Amino acid sequence: MRAVKNLLVLYTGGTIGMLETPEGLAPAGGFEVRMREHLAARSDAPQVQWALCEMNPLLDSANMQQANWLAMRDAIVEAVEHGGHDGVLVLHGTDTLAYSAAALSFLLLGLPVPVLLTGSMLPAGAPDSDAWDNLVGALRLFECGLEDGVQLFFHDQLLHGCRASKLRSEAFDAFAALPRHRDGERAAAIPSVLDYRQPRQPVKLAVLPVFPGLQAEHLRGLLDSGVQGLVLECYGSGTGPSDDQALLDALHDARQGGVVIVAISQCPVGSVVFDTYAAGSRLRDTGLVSGGGMTREAALGKLFGLLGAGLDVQAAEHWFALDLCGERA
Template sequence: MGAVKNLLVLYTGGTIGMLQTPAGLAPAGGFDARMRDHLAQRNDAPTLQWTLRELNPLIDSANMQQANWLAMRDAIIEAVEHDGHDGVLVLHGTDTLAYSAATLSFLLLGLQVPVLLTGSMLPAGAPDSDAWDNLVGALRQFEQGLGNGVQLYFHGRLLHGCRASKLRSEAFDAFTVMERHREGERAAQIPASLDYRQVRQAVKLAVLPVFPGLCADYLRGLFDAGVQGLLLECYGSGTGPSDDQALLDALHGARQSGVMIVAISQCPEGAVVFDTYAAGSKLRDTGLVSGGGMTREAALGKMFALLGAGLDVEAAERWFALDLCGERA
C-alpha cells in the first residue's frame, strides 16, 4: 500500500481526451502536453512522477474489441516488467470502462502493482467537465497508496474492478457497484495457466438475454456461428423457458459439443440460485454454469480470460466457479 513512485499513464482514447472534429468528438493525441499544462496550473496537483504512453490506435471505447484488451494487457506488463513502473493509470472511455476493468482484473492476475482505470463524461477542457477532477483524483489515489489489483475510480469513488457497472448515461456519477449477492469459494492460488504472463488469444463469445419468445433457432444460430462461450442472462434467480424442450436440447447439445454456457441474473441486483425454482433447475441440468451474483462485465471478462488461456470447457468451468479476485465472494 505504499505510494507509487513511477506511474505509467496509459492513454487509450475515450471522451476524456477527445477534441471536436467536423464529424463530432473523436479521440485525439497530444494528451501528455495537455495534462502537464493543466497540472502545472494547479496548486494542489499531485507530485508523483509519471510518464504518459498513448496506445495506437486511440479509440472511442464504443469500438472496444478483445484485441484492444490484449494490447492494454501487453502495455501494462511491459511497463511493469521492462520499464520499472510500479503503478498504472489507464485513461479510458466510459462506454466500455467497466468491461475493461473487469477483463483486466482477470488478465492481470498475480501482477504485483496497482492498476486504476478512469475516464470522464465530458472532454477535458469542456465547460464544467469532470475530466480533470477524475484524473487528478486518480493520481491522488496512487500518491496515497493503493493495493495491488485492478480498480476503477470515478466521481470521487474507488470501485472494485470486477464489480462495477455503468448505471447512468449522462450523470457524472455514472458508475456504481450494485448490491448483488456474492458467495463463492476463493481459489487457494492462481495457477500458472491463469497468471498474467499467460498468453491469451481471441475467443468467440456471445451475450444473450432470456426474453419471452426466445427459441431454439436463435441459440442454434449462435452455436452454428462457432461461439465458444455463451453468457445467458436469465430471469431473476436463474430461470428461463423450462417447457421448451427444443431450447433445452439446444443448450444441452452445445454444452456436449464443448461450448461453455454461463448463467447470470439480468436483474441489476440479482444472483443465480438454480434450485429456487424448477425452471432454474431444468436450465442447470442442460449444463449451464452459475455465475452467482457476478455482473455481465465480470462474467464476460472471466470467460474471455479462461477460454483465451486455452483451457478446455471442463477446466474453464472449474475455475469459473471459484473466486479469483473478488468477483464472486
C-alpha cells in the same frame, strides 16, 4: 498498500482526451502536453512521477474489441516487467470502461502493482467537465497508496474492477457497484496458466438475454456461429423457459459440443440460485454454470480470461465457479 513512485499513464482514447472535429467529438493525440500543463497550473497537484504511453490507435471506447484488451494487457505487463513502473493509470472511454476493467482484472491476475481505470463524461477543457477531477483524483490515490489489482475510479468512487457497471449515460456519477450477492469459494492460488505473464488469445464469445419468445433456432443459430463461450442472462434467480424442450436440448447439445455456458441474472440486483425454482433446476441440468451474482461485464471478462488462456471446458468451468480476484466473494 504503498505509494506509487513511477506511474505509467496509459492513454487509450475516450471522451477525456477528445477534441471537436467536423464530424463531432473524436479521440485526439497530444494528451500528455495538456495533462502536464494542467497539473503545472495547480497548486494542489499530486506529487507522483509519471510517464504517458499513447495507444495506437486511440479509440472511442464504443469501438473497443478483444484485440484492444490484449494490447492494453501487453503494454501494462511490459511497463511493469521491463519499464520499472509500479502502478498504471488507464485513461479510457466510459461506454466500455466497466467491460475493460473486468477483462483486465482476469488478464492481469497476480500482477504485483495497482492498476486503476478512469475517464470522464465530458472532455478535458470543456466547461464544467469532470475530466480533471477524475484524473487528479486518481493520481491522489496513487500518491496515497492503492492495493494491487484492477480498480475503477469515477466521480470520487473507488470501485472493484469486476463489480462496476455503467448505469447512467449523462450524469457524472455514471458508475456504481450494485449489491449483487456473492457466493463463490476463493481459489487457494492462481494457477500458472492464468497468471498475468500468460499470453492470451481472442475468443468467440456471446451474450444472450432470455426473453419471452426466445426460440431454440435463435439459440442454435448463435451457437452454430462458432461461439466458444456464452453468457446467458436469465430471469431473476436463474430461470428461463423450462417447458421448451427444444431450447433445453439446444443448451445441452452446445455444452456437449464444447461450449462453456454460464448463467447470470439479468436483474440489476440479482443472483443465480438454480435450485430456488424448478425452472432454474432444469436449466442447470443442461450443463449451465452458475455465475452467482456476477455482472455481465465480469462474466464476459472472466470467460475471456479463461478460454483465452487455452483452458478446456472442464478446466474453464472449474475456475469460473471459484473466486479468483474478488468477483464472486
